[in-house]
Amino acid sequence: MSDTALFQINTGATEPIYRQLIEQARRLVAAGQLKAGQEIPSVRELSAALAVHPMTISKAYSQLEAEGLFERRRGLSMVVAAQHGQAQSPATRAELLRPTLARAAAEAHQLGLPPAQALALFEQILAESQP
Amino acid sequence: MSDTALFQINTGATEPIYRQLIEQARRLVAAGQLKAGQEIPSVRELSAALAVHPMTISKAYSQLEAEGLFERRRGLSMVVAAQHGQAQSPATRAELLRPTLARAAAEAHQLGLPPAQALALFEQILAESQP
Amino acid sequence: MSDTALFQINTGATEPIYRQLIEQARRLVAAGQLKAGQEIPSVRELSAALAVHPMTISKAYSQLEAEGLFERRRGLSMVVAAQHGQAQSPATRAELLRPTLARAAAEAHQLGLPPAQALALFEQILAESQP
Amino acid sequence: MSDTALFQINTGATEPIYRQLIEQARRLVAAGQLKAGQEIPSVRELSAALAVHPMTISKAYSQLEAEGLFERRRGLSMVVAAQHGQAQSPATRAELLRPTLARAAAEAHQLGLPPAQALALFEQILAESQP
């Protein structure tokens, strides 16, 4: 059995579930929390754990397989790929964070908030969510 | 003629155009860049400026009218509502930025990035987008 | 000068202003409150009294003229037509009320309200609005 | 398959189709004819049954979802919401009938019809439409 707790979804969000899963998987692999060769939860397991339709899980896994992050093994559960599934350097991981922060910066600008204030708010939120 | 330049859309994004417009309008009003009583660009104007179908603009405007931010005037352009269309305090505006920053914080955590590094990246992005 | 107070509009309603005016005029003539040959308020007068665009008034008057209820006199204000502008019998006037009551009956049925209750509510509303 | 017969539209009326559907849905839910958790006809089903464009149906459903009466389930039919979709007491349902009756009362007054006559006409119409 694999650790289903690594994946969490928000059914209320507008973002589709399968995409939430894909992006989470990319980050977990980049951070080294999912290591090359490691088994990932089976479609059934994760489907039960998240109360999500199996086909939704399967769609996410298929796309991750297509981009080379996961590998399918006949008759066995999928594993993190050896080639593309390597933990990345901090600098590379930071790049994965850039799009969301760029969006936040654009919103701050439209809200007329000075950069210092936006930065202070981010610091506060990071501190809150840390422990 | 109203200032159509206030509104910008990203056709590549997954977020629907009409929703981009809605959220931009909320921020522009909160920041006081769209003032109570001010005329907003007509559906046809904005449609032409953004190269988007008029109905897409209309859908955004209708929803903003439903939430009380815009007011319809029969046969005339819509205006920012007097009641709900007031500029907000910096603290209130900062709250509108919170959801995106909270998402960024969650992603940073999943990427295993230390808060200091996430903060530094945000500072850099804010500086880049400023001028 | 004519009696502008006979006409009242509700700008908040979804029903267009010009149609509100037309239907009010029909009822006032049918009830004999506007008599054949009587002058009606000029477009300018009524426009000022109701704070409505003159063209809106004019549109209502033109349609009433087209259906023969009003007559235009060159250079003078319009008057209630001699032919079609006659007060009607109570039975005929009641017919003008039928569409709205039929709608109310349909709504009562969809709401699952027994006829007796709908009738009692109507009686109460009539009493309230009488004085 | 859901019961499309609950919804009926009048294409001749000036009231837009999507609004007719919205108001019917509110009444059906208030009357308990549409119960919390119950599936409503799919957009395509109702579109075919009423010979109306799917987008018109969709517009009504979206607005009902926005006011909390319907709930969307990703990829599945919409259902009546558990919270706001409760049947209402007769007194509350009667309140939904009040606006139309108030309009009828105002028209009766303008027609110079005595309340007793208006009431008698309503009673007759209710009896006609009952069976």
Added chain:
DNA sequence: GTGGTCTAGACCACT
């Protein structure tokens, strides 16, 4: 199968 989004374009209603 479900609903969502967008386009193209017509027609109407209002001022």
Added chain:
DNA sequence: GTGGTCTAGACCACC
């Protein structure tokens, strides 16, 4: 000129 409504039809996303 303004916005509103509807149709026809395409494509997408989700389950």
